[in-house]
Amino acid sequence: LHMLSGPGCPVCVTPDGEIDYAIALAHLPGVTVATFGDMIRVPGSRSSLQEARAAGADVRIVYSALDALEYAQEHPGRSVVMLGIGFETTAPGVAASLVQARELGIENYFVYSMHKLTPPAMRAILDAGEVRLDAILGPGHVTTIIGARAWNFLAQDYRIPCAVSGFEPLDILRALSMLADAVRNGNPQVANAYPRSVTSEGNTKAQLLMKDVFETCSVAWRGLGEMPSSGLKLRQEYAAHDAWLAFDPPPAATPATPTPGERGCLCGEV
Structure with missing residues (x-):
């Protein structure tokens, strides 16, 4: 990777x-x-x-x-x-x-x-086309607030998988494993590898x-x-x-x- x-x-x-x-x-x-x-x-x-x-x-x-x-x-x-x-x-x-x-x-x-x-910044970076990305490791603390669904545009508009991660080693490894599977299977989606803190809707x-x-x-x-x-x-x-x-x-x-x-x-x- x-x-x-x-x-x-x-x-x-x-x-x-x-x-x-x-x-x-x-x-x-x-x-x-x-x-x-x-x-x-x-x-x-x-x-x-x-x-x-x-x-x-x-x-x-x-x-x-x-x-x-x-x-x-x-x-x-x-x-x-x-x-x-x-x-x-x-x-x-x-x-x-x-x-x-x-x-x-x-x-x-x-x-x-x-x-x-963060989502508008990520969209701007992808639209610029200067960096080719196969997948995105999503930020856990931000997503605790905005919810995992805030990243749905990555899969829907750019066909890029995203996995939201915490900050412990096992959190990151789990998220990377999810991303590798998504890329290998050609199945872009938003995965939540940090469920103890992150929900789909976030902190409303x-x-x-x-x-x-x-x-x-x-x-x-x-x-x-x-x-x-x-x-x-x-x-x-x-x-x-x-x-x-x-x-x-x-x-x-x-x-x-x-x-x-x-x-x-x-x-x-x-």
């Missing part, structure tokens, strides 16, 4: 421009930027959040968006911006924090959504929460470029908590196009 990685983790596919904007927010007076720890060292075009924090910006690592919401509630004099990072796995938690902020009237809590969606409550708070939009992926309907932005009902609308960093802080080479990440090569 020859295995290829992609399209990338949600942190490493975040483009320079989005990171630069997050750093610019952190440098604004009275603003605290909250982020998951794995984003802190990812480089933008000029620096990283870690370097911004070392230079005096108020950047805080949180374990969930609700931690950032709690900090905003405890510090009403500061504007707290949660960086919405991640695929469908983390988006429901960020959505829940926005619902709670509106219910509690916490007006100093904002979200800068950089969320990415999380899906409804995301649908209530977010709407899809076209976004850029580091190394992959612009992909339609592959991102999430806040709906108009939550505009008061949208960091993109609430703040106005210096224009120089947000390059209009990704920096050539995109320093420090190899997503393009992957």
Whole structure:
């Protein structure tokens, strides 16, 4: 078996421009930027959040968006911006924090959504035709939210089998065995090798929460470029908590196009 990685983790596919904007927010007076720890060292075009924090910006690592919401509630004099990072796995938690902020009237809590969606990205990669794939090993945590049926288009539209896998060695081996059988038998279908977590319909409550708070939009992926309907932005009902609308960093802080080479990440090569 020859295995290829992609399209990338949600942190490493975040483009320079989005990171630069997050750093610019952190440098604004009275603003605290909250982020998951794995984003802190990812480089933008000029620096990283870690370097911004070392230079005096108020950047805080949180374990969930609700931690950032709690900090905003405890510090009403500061504007707290949660960086919405991640695929469908983390988006429901960020959505829940926005619902709670509106219910509690916490007006100093904002979200800068950089969320990415995996099925549209996979469709874009297949449509590009640059990589020939015989089968796809589906992501377990994402599929726990969106459900195995979200990948049916792979078998129906592209005649490519998909097996959703967990992260234990036996999970991966089982999924690879299912894919090998499907390819050998010429029977493209979506198989679930992670039934202890994944169902066909997924987590419907999380899906409804995301649908209530977010709407899809076209976004850029580091190394992959612009992909339609592959991102999430806040709906108009939550505009008061949208960091993109609430703040106005210096224009120089947000390059209009990704920096050539995109320093420090190899997503393009992957």
